[in-house]
Every structure is written in C-alpha cells, then in structure tokens.
Amino acid sequence: MSWPRSQLLEIGDQTWCPAWLHQHEQFSLTRLWNLKIPGWSRGSLATQACAVVQEHLKDLSSYTILDVCAGAGGPTPVLESEINKKLESEAKEPIQFILSDLFPHREEWSRISKKKQNVTYIETPVDARAAPRVAAKGKKECRIFNICFHHFGDKDAAGILRNTIESADAFIIFEITAREVWTCLCSPLVFFWAFYVTLIWYWNSPIHLLFTFVLPIAPLAIWVDGLISCLRTRTTKEVRALLDQPGLDLSKWTFHSGQKTVQFPFITLYYYIGVKAE
Structure with a gap:
C-alpha cells in the first residue's frame, strides 16, 4: 500500500x-x-548493488561510473572492489569510479582514493542538475544515485534526469526506503x-x-x-513520469526496475535503471 x-x-x-x-x-x-550478518544477510546492500550493476550493464569495462551524490562514499569502494575483481578474472579493463557531490567530502574521498586506485573524485561542487560528462573519449558513462534521489523535489529531480539522459549512457537509482506501511x-x-x-x-x-x-x-x-x-521516496511509476518531458528524446533508452532482499524482512534494495542503446 x-x-x-x-x-x-x-x-x-x-x-x-x-x-x-x-x-x-x-x-x-x-x-x-556494508552491513553483513552471517547466517541471515544475502550479501550486503553494496554487494547486491554490484549484482544489479553486473546484471543490467553489458560490457561493463566500457563504462566509467559517476557517483553523482556520493556523500561520504557510500557503496562505491565496495562496488569498485567487487566489480573490478570480476573484470580482472575475465582479463578485462577495470572500471573507473568518480565521486562527486554538491558538498564535496574531500577528506573522506581522499582517504578512499588512496586505498582504491580506480576511485577518484571531483574536488569542486557538482550540481546534479548540470553535471558534466566525465567519461573519457570512447567510454560510456553510467551515473548512480545512492539513497539520495528522494531528497530532490520534482522540479530538481526532473532536471537531474534530463541532464542524465542528455549527458550519460546509463543511470541507476538505488533506494532502501519505500512509501509502504512495513518499511x-x-x-x-x-x-x-x-x-x-x-x-x-x-x-x-x-x-x-x-x-x-x-x-x-x-x-x-x-x-x-x-x-x-x-x-x-518515489514509486517506479513516479520516477518514470519525471522522464516524460517535452523535447527529451527517450527513443534509444530502456528502463528497468526491481528489488533485492538483503536482510529479510527488514532491509530491501530497490532500484530503477535506464540504459541507452548503442
């Protein structure tokens, strides 16, 4: 309900x-x-997020991932470790992860970057409504929103999605809350x-x-x-409705949504994904 x-x-x-x-x-x-409880957890929120990325982004090594509202780093260090470990086992090029935020957490990001060679960050503030494309030439760009998209009002959220559709090749919205009685x-x-x-x-x-x-x-x-x-937190239909904007070309995009149980019945990872066809 x-x-x-x-x-x-x-x-x-x-x-x-x-x-x-x-x-x-x-x-x-x-x-x-990163919470895992032995004998109960189905991985962690971060490892389940990895599974979502691997399931929906084909040819992973061709992407650069921009964490648009990175906060204190969220799941990005785990995403980098898990995904690049798999790519290394397949003899493929690692993915580069980039942290950004309107209010940069430079000290924490610097600590992460020193431990993770494939994680860098943008030192200056980045407005998600006008985020620049960061992928190098020949690379595709995926933008992730980790438990943050619900913070934006409809006008800002629509602007963020427009910028993403016009500047990137994929996006993933992760949430752990929902407008449901049980949650x-x-x-x-x-x-x-x-x-x-x-x-x-x-x-x-x-x-x-x-x-x-x-x-x-x-x-x-x-x-x-x-x-x-x-x-x-928005429903899948509400996120999709924000994409129906005048002049916004969605003809090459496909959208998916779903959820993964992490600690039943208390913690569930919800996601909404858009991927642009080549």
Missing part, C-alpha cells in the same frame, strides 16, 4: 544541522551499505543502529558519546530522517 508523496525535509538537509551530526548520518549510511514500521531500527555506529567508530569522540548515550540526539535524528525518507 502506498500513499501520496510528501516532499518533507530531513534534519540532515538543514543548514542549521551541526557538522558532527551530518557527518554521523552520512557515515551511518556508509556503514549500513515505515521498520524505520525505528535505525535508532538502534546509531548507538552501534557511535560505540564502534566514535567511541573516542566526546560529542558523539554525549549526544548518543546521554542525550540521544543522533539516534532520534537518524530515525526521523529515515521515516521522512520513506514518506518521500
């Missing part, structure tokens, strides 16, 4: 949101991408995830410890933002 979409604002989107809290939310999402009911689970993230990765940060275990501001903010994400 679904209901009309609401373009609400998340706490992490506000200009008054403290930098440490915004960082905590971004990092929590990054760790969630909304599961959203409080991220409240407890915030405690785990602080305990493991921010145990030496007084401000994180204070606003997690004494005053649970971080867990509450992540929970509220998770619920709001559910309320404004």
Whole structure:
C-alpha cells in the first residue's frame, strides 16, 4: 500500500544541522551499505548493488561510473572492489569510479582514493542538475544515485534526469526506503543502529558519546530522517513520469526496475535503471 508523496525535509538537509551530526548520518549510511550478518544477510546492500550493476550493464569495462551524490562514499569502494575483481578474472579493463557531490567530502574521498586506485573524485561542487560528462573519449558513462534521489523535489529531480539522459549512457537509482506501511514500521531500527555506529567508530569522540548515550540526539535524528525518507521516496511509476518531458528524446533508452532482499524482512534494495542503446 502506498500513499501520496510528501516532499518533507530531513534534519540532515538543514543548514542549521551541526557538522558532527551530518557527518554521523552520512557515515551511518556508509556503514549500513556494508552491513553483513552471517547466517541471515544475502550479501550486503553494496554487494547486491554490484549484482544489479553486473546484471543490467553489458560490457561493463566500457563504462566509467559517476557517483553523482556520493556523500561520504557510500557503496562505491565496495562496488569498485567487487566489480573490478570480476573484470580482472575475465582479463578485462577495470572500471573507473568518480565521486562527486554538491558538498564535496574531500577528506573522506581522499582517504578512499588512496586505498582504491580506480576511485577518484571531483574536488569542486557538482550540481546534479548540470553535471558534466566525465567519461573519457570512447567510454560510456553510467551515473548512480545512492539513497539520495528522494531528497530532490520534482522540479530538481526532473532536471537531474534530463541532464542524465542528455549527458550519460546509463543511470541507476538505488533506494532502501519505500512509501509502504512495513518499511515505515521498520524505520525505528535505525535508532538502534546509531548507538552501534557511535560505540564502534566514535567511541573516542566526546560529542558523539554525549549526544548518543546521554542525550540521544543522533539516534532520534537518524530515525526521523529515515521515516521522512520513506514518506518521500518515489514509486517506479513516479520516477518514470519525471522522464516524460517535452523535447527529451527517450527513443534509444530502456528502463528497468526491481528489488533485492538483503536482510529479510527488514532491509530491501530497490532500484530503477535506464540504459541507452548503442
């Protein structure tokens, strides 16, 4: 069951949101991408995303992948490792991954880039509505939107898709929320995830410890933002409707959508893909 979409604002989107809290939310999402629970998980969100990429993008080594709203890096490091490992086993050229965002996370991206030779980043802000083509001559370009497309209102989302159709050769939208009763009911689970993230990765940060275990501001903010994400995530039909724009040529494009269960019944990866024919 679904209901009309609401373009609400998340706490992490506000200009008054403290930098440490915004960082905590971004990092929590990054760790969630890589969460695996032995005996339960079907891979992780990131490895399932790899499966989607490999399933729908033929001749993978011909692509460059631009992570348009990369945040703190999300699943890109895992995507790079998994996909390029497979390409190497097939004696094929590795894919280059490029991180970009309107608000660049240069320090985190630099750390990732030093560990991953096939991951680079754009230091200057990149507006997703006017993102430049980054693929080298002779290469195709795929743009990925990792748990971020729901942040944009219809006007901006339509502009992003127009720019993508006109400048790239494929795109993939990944989401882990949906406007469904069950997904909304599961959203409080991220409240407890915030405690785990602080305990493991921010145990030496007084401000994180204070606003997690004494005053649970971080867990509450992540929970509220998770619920709001559910309320404004688009259905497949709504994404497709945004593509029906005057003067936008879709004649060479095919579109697919689906979902993959990661931790049943709580975490599911939803995706919407567009691929341009050669």
